[in-house]
Amino acid sequence: MTINNQNRAAWIKLFYYVFIFLYLAVSIILIYLKAKPIYPIFGAISGFVFACIALSLSLNLNYIIYQESEEKIILRYYPLHPFHQKFKSIEIPKSQLSHFDLRRKLFGLRPEVTLYQQTERGLAKYPSVSISSLTKSSQAEMIKSLQKNSKKK
Numbered sequence: 001m002t003i004n005n006q007n008r009a010a011w012i013k014l015f016y017y018v019f020i021f022l023y024l025a026v027s028i029i030l031i032y033l034k035a036k037p038i039y040p041i042f043g044a045i046s047g048f049v050f051a052c053i054a055l056s057l058s059l060n061l062n063y064i065i066y067q068e069s070e071e072k073i074i075l076r077y078y079p080l081h082p083f084h085q086k087f088k089s090i091e092i093p094k095s096q097l098s099h100f101d102l103r104r105k106l107f108g109l110r111p112e113v114t115l116y117q118q119t120e121r122g123l124a125k126y127p128s129v130s131i132s133s134l135t136k137s138s139q140a141e142m143i144k145s146l147q148k149n150s151k152k153k
Contacts, residue, residue, distance in 0.1 A: 001068045009063035060130035
């Protein structure tokens with residue numbers, strides 16, 4: 001089973017670029033037309049743009065590929081914000097998946113999954129991954145898969 005949000009991730013990334021382009025275009029038009037009073041208009045537009053970007057960044061949107069094979073569970077993710085980092089990957093053999101936590105942050109808008117692996121040295125905790133960019137059905141499918149493979153029910 002594979003869950004992939006490639007199309008949605010492309011739209012989110014496009015949203016960032018179009019939104020910033022429109023912001024710059026409106027700013028240039030305001031300056032060119034010498035709109036009076038320019039500062040309150042420009043301040044209102046800037047406040048709206050920065051609020052939208054701050055909300056988007058706080059959701060911590062990711063491009064996610066979740067794969068469940070016969071031997072392992074693979075979760076690959078890539079932050080979608082403009083100041084992105086590199087691809088990250090979590091690979092856990094099914095026999096070593098201990099359990100997972102699902103926490104909803106930011107008033108339930110940002111669900112995060114934390115995976116735990118049972119190793120020879122003890123319990124390993126992976127960093128939390130925000131799955132807010134997945135559709136509700138994909139989130140439910142991923143959670144169902146993790147519940148099925150988790151040792152702790």
